[in-house]
Amino acid sequence: MPAPTQPSSPQANAAASFDPLRPKLIRIAYRMLGSVADAEDVVQEAFIRWFAADRGAVHEPEAFLRRVVTRLCLDQLKSARHRRETYVGPWLPEPVVEPAEEEVDEDVTLPLMLALERLTPLERAAFLLHDVFGLGFDEIAETIGREAAACRQLASRARTHVRGARPRSEVPRQRGLEIAAAFFAASRSGDMDGLRRLLAADVVVQADGGGKKPAVGRPIEGVDAVMAFHGSLAQAFAETMSRMVRYATINGLPGFITLEGDTLQTTALEIEDGRIKAVYVMRNPDKLRHLPEAVH
Structure with missing residues (x-):
């Protein structure tokens, strides 16, 4: 029974x-x-x-x-x-790292998430x-x-507010990751000519350290200012030796996860017409705790 x-x-x-x-x-x-x-x-x-x-x-x-x-x-x-x-x-916003096999979710791209903040x-x-x-x-x-x-x-x-945050054209995933790899190589090796070729004239860099890790205090706007900023970082990169953890899709954008010295960092790139229009860097450790233990 x-x-x-x-x-x-x-x-x-x-x-x-x-x-x-x-x-x-x-x-x-x-x-x-x-x-x-x-x-x-x-x-x-x-x-x-x-x-x-x-x-x-x-x-x-x-x-x-x-x-x-x-x-x-x-x-x-x-x-x-x-x-x-x-x-x-x-x-x-806290970065969402998407598995490589999943479709890019346009509803969590960083430009859209930032536009939502203004509502x-x-x-x-x-x-x-x-x-x-x-x-x-x-x-x-x-x-x-x-x-x-x-x-x-x-x-x-x-x-009306968020319309401009939608991508005007999609970048194929593989092409986006190739540009991310080229950006990482040029920025970490001090290849300023190579870096300039990757950037749009109106490129913007934003970095979030949350007061917990060093980061730029306000957005850096324009290719000349961004080039000067990366020129000033060249020595620091040479001394700390950035370690690539992996390339990834971050909030729908191509990018990568690195260790900069002892600091975990994500970098996401907004690409338009084959050039990098915006660079979003997350360094605040409180916003990276949710990432898998394997990347720490």
Whole structure:
């Protein structure tokens, strides 16, 4: 006679319905917050609320959990605004390093994530839920507590702000990584002529050290200023010997992960018309903790 089946615990039942939705919920939270750690914390809080909810009365768990996550993110963004204002140096979102075999996710590219930072929290929520995740304005209205017509206006205003952040032309992955390799070689070897050939005239460098690691205090704009900056780094690179960890797609952009002395760093390159238009460098160790242990 077969042994009687043991009843599942309430926590196991909650997890069974929640876990398949967790990746999608983290995608929403990361795009709202620009932080992997904060996104994971928000989604874990959503699970706690799901566990405590009357789940039998919830007809659409995914819609319910989207609302919970979005509202938690809106609460976070209110306090994050003050943290951004007191942040030391340029602020960049935490880098998401994508596996080589996956398609590039244009919704997490650094230019778009930075454009989202310029939106109000409600504009950001309406735009992401509608334009990125394809939700209707009635559901968005219920989620953020505004009329559907107001949500439509929020998304429209946001769309106007972020339109310029979309790439004008796609760079094939392999070509992008080839340019990243050429940039790494030229910048670390002091090949200034080779470096200049890679850069657009209006190139911009942004580096986020968060006050924890040395980084430029403001964006460096224009090819001459960027060349002078890399010229000043040539001696430092020669002394510390940058160690390549691996080339990677970082927030949808070609780039690489390196060790600069004892400092882990990601570098992502925005490429347009075959030239590097922007260089995004992350040095803040608090924003690199989520990377796999193998790269540390």
